[in-house]
Amino acid sequence: MAMQAMQATEVQQADAAPLMALDGIRFAWRRGATPVLALDRFHIDAGERIFVSGASGSGKSTLLALLAGIHQPQAGTVRWRGASLAGYSGARRDRFRADHIGIVFQQLNLVPYLNVLDNVLLACTFSAARTRRAREQGASVAEAAGMLLGRLDLPAPLWKQPAGRLSIGQQQRVAAARALLGRPELVLADEPTSALDAARQAGFMDLLQRECHAAGASLVFVSHDARLAEGFDRRVSIDSPTAEATP
Numbered sequence: 001m002a003m004q005a006m007q008a009t010e011v012q013q014a015d016a017a018p019l020m021a022l023d024g025i026r027f028a029w030r031r032g033a034t035p036v037l038a039l040d041r042f043h044i045d046a047g048e049r050i051f052v053s054g055a056s057g058s059g060k061s062t063l064l065a066l067l068a069g070i071h072q073p074q075a076g077t078v079r080w081r082g083a084s085l086a087g088y089s090g091a092r093r094d095r096f097r098a099d100h101i102g103i104v105f106q107q108l109n110l111v112p113y114l115n116v117l118d119n120v121l122l123a124c125t126f127s128a129a130r131t132r133r134a135r136e137q138g139a140s141v142a143e144a145a146g147m148l149l150g151r152l153d154l155p156a157p158l159w160k161q162p163a164g165r166l167s168i169g170q171q172q173r174v175a176a177a178r179a180l181l182g183r184p185e186l187v188l189a190d191e192p193t194s195a196l197d198a199a200r201q202a203g204f205m206d207l208l209q210r211e212c213h214a215a216g217a218s219l220v221f222v223s224h225d226a227r228l229a230e231g232f233d234r235r236v237s238i239d240s241p242t243a244e245a246t247p
């Protein structure tokens with residue numbers, strides 16, 4: 001009975017915890033060097049859309065790498081639904097990322113010689129959980145990918161084209177579809193609009209926010225361009241040395 005009560009309490013705590021919580025974070029590239037990122041508190045609630053601004057070199061990409069479990073801080077805690085990632089091996093962090101996080105990189109990171117559809121399907125290659133959730137979105141993973149591509153204004157005639165032959169704007173939408181396939185709980189975007197003109201930037205921001213909302217995903221979008229912050233639930237600046245990123 002006592003055990004059942006304890007398990008119930010743990011479940012309640014996990015439910016109450018933010019989706020992701022960074023506390024007391026200090027990250028330096030070399031041991032003993034001055035931290036390039038110092039964040040006292042950065043919490044992400046489920047479904048929340050956060051815009052992170054900061055000057056070039058302020059640590060925005062570093063923050064995303066910590067959220068994605070690519071790097072680990074020298075001090076502080078990174079928790080996912082209340083559970084610390086600190087004891088995870090590299091392989092377990094890779095699996096955690098594949099299962100729960102969609103990433104749109106600054107350089108997009110598409111495989112140029114693979115076709116559009118295969119680039120999107122890569123999201124599920126390393127994750128049974130993403131594959132299962134994608135199948136719930138469509139009759140098959142490929143159908144779910146096609147539905148997403150369609151909603152992102154990439155019609156079927158483009159799907160068999162090598163990704164490297166698409167325009168930058170089209171490639172950005174392919175990268176967004178890959179990040180969203182299989183409904184990850186968290187989407188991270190690292191200045192993916194920097195190569196677009198203002199009108200296309202606005203269009204892409206609308207699409208990304210709309211699709212994250214439809215999937216129930218939280219979104220952390222980093223950019224030095226504060227004009228893109230419209231429509232987000234919260235804005236956070238990481239320019240100050242120990243940014244306090246509370247609502």
Ligand SMILES: Nc1ncnc2c1ncn2[C@@H]1O[C@H](COP(=O)(O)OP(=O)(O)OP(=O)(O)O)[C@@H](O)[C@H]1O
Nearest residue numbers: 029036054055056057058059060061062063223224
């Ligand atoms: N692999 C690395 N090794 C050593 N230092 C690095 C490495 N990557 C980034 N840095 C340094 O860490 C600091 C933060 O870099 P980061 O890329 O996180 O900043 P950013 O805010 O994303 O910049 P930008 O807006 O220009 O992309 C910078 O001083 C940068 O030079």
